[in-house]
Amino acid sequence: MSASGRWLSGTFPREVVVAAAQMGPVARGDTRAEVVERLITLLRTAHDRGAELVVFPELALTTFFPRWAIDDVVELDGYFETHLPGPATQPLFDEAKRLGVGFQLGYAEITPDGHRYNTAILVERDGTVVSRYRKVHVPGHDQEEPWRAFQHLERRYFEPGPGFQVHEAFGGLVGQATCNDRRWPETYRVLGLQGVELVLIGYNTPIHYLPDPGQDRLAGHHNTLVMAAGAYQNGTWVVGVAKGGVEEGVWSLAESQIISPGGEVVARAITEGDEVVIALVDLDRCWDYKRTVFNFAQYRLPDRYRMITEEPKPD
């Protein structure tokens, strides 16, 4: 019997209380210890309100360093983790395990063989590391562009990860994505084809989009639009969590939210600072959609989609 079939039998617990743990700005000078203390405060707040899974933002441990061209290797490495948990972050892992709360945390990863990724670790309620998801759709640019008021050098600092995979965790099938991944319908679809029921997304999204400032006023609309469409079109819950507010002079979108498989926002942050919002996530609601209008086996026609996986031809 497939995993989904097993769960549909009703023998599994299928409800999980999820917290979106939004963060306000992290300054360039903030230490890991200071940030970890904030994370622990958010974790405890979420636990007090019944959360079993706490979702933190992308690159939660530091300021969003891709806004600068950093040539000093020591300085740059200071924003990365060679070990997670490591000495500074262990207290968060310990407290989560003690409380029996799982979490997702975004961080800059250096692997033992020297690869650099924009990564999100997923940890179960018992402290087991479920996965380290490496961001696939790395946005921005790889060379410094002096015309920009601030840089977005993710493509200089991170390689793209290998792909999207679901994991059995929290009583369901959980997928992960990071920031720009959420704009691409392929992200949700690749997870959806694996039966995903809960997609966890951290983000840092500057509101001023320098390549086309006309989009600035739509930042909040686009954020909800892409996550709600991904949720509905795949019959999955989606949790989007920001590091928002004005960080080192750059204003980033907050509006952390939890979205149902019907594409409804069921919880939404109303500040640009550290804030926890909670929702009861009934994973069985996914099957309202997966069994009907988005029954992939019945209605999808992959041979009509071939262009989607073809490499682009030269123009």
Add this chain to the structure above:
Amino acid sequence: MSASGRWLSGTFPREVVVAAAQMGPVARGDTRAEVVERLITLLRTAHDRGAELVVFPELALTTFFPRWAIDDVVELDGYFETHLPGPATQPLFDEAKRLGVGFQLGYAEITPDGHRYNTAILVERDGTVVSRYRKVHVPGHDQEEPWRAFQHLERRYFEPGPGFQVHEAFGGLVGQATCNDRRWPETYRVLGLQGVELVLIGYNTPIHYLPDPGQDRLAGHHNTLVMAAGAYQNGTWVVGVAKGGVEEGVWSLAESQIISPGGEVVARAITEGDEVVIALVDLDRCWDYKRTVFNFAQYRLPDRYRMITEEPKPD
């Protein structure tokens, strides 16, 4: 130079006034002549308000006959067109050409070799037939299901069409989709990869979704959500046009709308009857998105999407 490059040079007219020509119900007993008269009235209204392209609904010439199991071949064939234009529909084509207005019209097609499709014809302002798009994502079921208050037998009456293709028309790149196609992100993406700037969609959408009535209250939300996401994620205008209202006892969604490449609804019908809404569609706005956040050549990673075009494996 590619087609898009040519247009970006600014030597082409890049604005087109588009009308969504929503229809109220068509009764089972209505004749083609009566319906064509309504279509001509809508066409003239749109032309009076400056429209150069008028989008009519899916299966606009008759009542939505897949709601019945029809065993009588003569009766069933009566809902199909063997020729379009044919004797009853020629007056619409003549009037459109006389006014210099192009249009899209949905109809049930029987091909000369006996295949049946849910088709939308696209006609240029000079009367040239640009394309006949055949619906790919045929929804519903193929056997009568007596538990349903009404049937949705599209899969009994129509074969799926061969795929999505853009066409040079109305000064840009135009794509077509029909009803259920609009729920599938693959629809917009396959068109988007061909550079689509304007997607024309007719629909008949019963508000009561019998397989899961919990979705009924979200029918309007889902309609806007999928079209707005498809527009934004591909940097294209989308025009969605309903046959709405209570037709032969079945209530269908109206809410015809025109959506910008930013995913903003710029025109929306407010009745469930025959109604024309208009928007000035500047095709160059598409490139605000196609050149930046959705620069496919720069940001897509097709090898991470392979699952999307794989045939499903047995469970």
